[in-house]
Amino acid sequence: MPTEPLLTAEDLHLSFGPTTALESASVEVHAGEVLALMGPSGSGKSTLLHCLAGILTPDSGRVTYAGRDLTALHDNERSALRRSEFGFVFQFGQLVPELTCVENVALPLRLGGASRRAALRSAEAWLERLEVSDVAGKRPGQASGGQGQRVAVARALVTRPKVVFADEPTGALDSLNGERVMQLFVAAARDTGAAVVLVTHxxxxxxxxxxxxxxxxxxxxxxEYVR
Amino acid sequence: MLGLLEGGPRHGYDLKRSYDERFGQDRPLAYGQVYSTLARLLKNGLVEVESEPGAGPERKKYAITDAGVSDVTGWLDRPEKPEPYLQSTLYTKVVLALLTGHDANDVLDTQRSAHLRLMRDLTRRKNDGDLADQLICDHALFHLEADLRWLELTAARLQQLAAQVRA
Structure with missing residues (x-):
């Protein structure tokens, strides 16, 4: 790879009590690339994703994002970084059930200080991009699983993050819905130049x-590098 | 057969029996095939003969040479061209890796990498293609995925498998 990696984990070790979750784990992610973390259940792939995203702090080793050592940041600095630079998609959307789908997508922009009107306008555009405009005014509970995941992808990308972390984003979907979510997700991430760290089995x-x-x-x- | 000799020198008969036990459930080796293969391996310097005093040709013991060991290692390190119904070759590689002390996970990781490379090509073709492309690519993708799921399961069973094949 000719360029410097955007996100690097170096020699991470992490134990939960007597259980070793990560043992000398190292990985690199370059800007605009999609990296799949694969492995059996309990192998540590989700733990590695959480360390890369600054959600978990390793016992030793270093996570570097754009030249900054995430492990050395204070909690509030890490939270601010996650909100402004990272996006997240989980297996079960984890949308706020009390808000409508468009309000869910607008939420990260509102938290970042955008006006309600600007945030909603941007959220609507993203729902259209993900082909789920029809559920904009519905609550997540009224949308199908596939629609909910597309809303979750829209919410992850609305702030135009540099890295999107996705943990089994299609794990709860059938083949056809899973395929459409992945097509739209990866195409949208590539268009915005975001790197994607994708946990999947x-x-x-x-x-x-x-x-x-x-x-x-x-x-x-x-x-394996294949571009 | 060459891989089986890595465990130690054997007579042609032992080699056939060992092969049939592990890989020949559907198609046991013919004796003619065993000796013609050994003759070819001998000619290529991959095995050598350890003669026993006063013994006839069927009492010859065959041993793997250093070149033979390199040949087996090279074969194990090389991924198979991904295509449906590879299972018997992959199974052979995994079992031989275990028997010869190679890391079977390396065989699995190498193969996964080759499979995913083809799956990425098919996924791109599918996304850019028409309905016919989608259907054809889906068929290939599901078969390749089945191979990989089998590889994953095999990886998960490695400890048990190692105990069985070494017994």
Whole structure:
């Protein structure tokens, strides 16, 4: 790779009590790339994602984002960074059930200080991009699983983050809905230039990535660059 | 057969029996095939003969050479061209890796990487293509995914498998 990586994990170790979750795990993500973290259940791939996103702090090792050592930042600095530079998509949308879908998408912009009107306008555009304008005024509970995940993708991308972290984003969807979510998600992320770190155990989902890293027993076993 | 010799020198008969036990459920090796293969391996310097005093040709013991060991390692390190119904070759590689002390996870990771490379091409073709492309690519993608799921399961079973094949 000719350029410096945007996000790097170096020699991460993390234990939960007697259980070792990460053992000398290292991985790199370049700007605009889609990296799939694969591996069996309990291998440490989600833990690695949480460390890369600054949600978990490793016992030792370093996570560097755009030249900044995430592990050395204060909690409030890390939170601010997550809000402004990172986006998140989880297996079950994790949308706020009391808000409508468009309000859910507008929420990160509102938290970042945007006016209600500007935030809603931007959110509507993203829902249209993800082909779910028809659920804008509905609450998440009234949308289907596939629609809910597209709303979650819109919410993750609305702030134009530099990195989107996605943990099994299609894990709860059937093949056709999962495929559409991945197509729209990856195309939109590529258009905005965001890097994507994608945790998945599904090879067909990993096939949307540029390369994969295999996590086994808390270690990163292999990494393949294919662009 | 060459991989089986990495465990130690064997007679042609032992080699056939060992092969049939592990890989020949549907198609046991013919004796003619065993000896013609050994002759070819001998000619190529991948095996050598350890003769026993006063023994006939069927009492010859064959041992793997350093070149033979390199050949087996090279084969294990090389991914198979991803295509449906590879299971028997992949199974052979995984079992031989375990028998010869190679890391079977490396075989699996190498193969996963080759499979995913093809799956990425198919996914791009599908996304850019018409309905016919989508249907054809879906079929190939699901079969390749089945291979990979089998590889993952095999990885998860490695400890048990190692105990069985070494017994």
């Amino acid at each position: 599904e090879p067909r989902v990993a096939a949307y990535s540029d390369h994969e890293a295999v996590v086994r027993d808390g270690r990163v076993r292999a990494r």
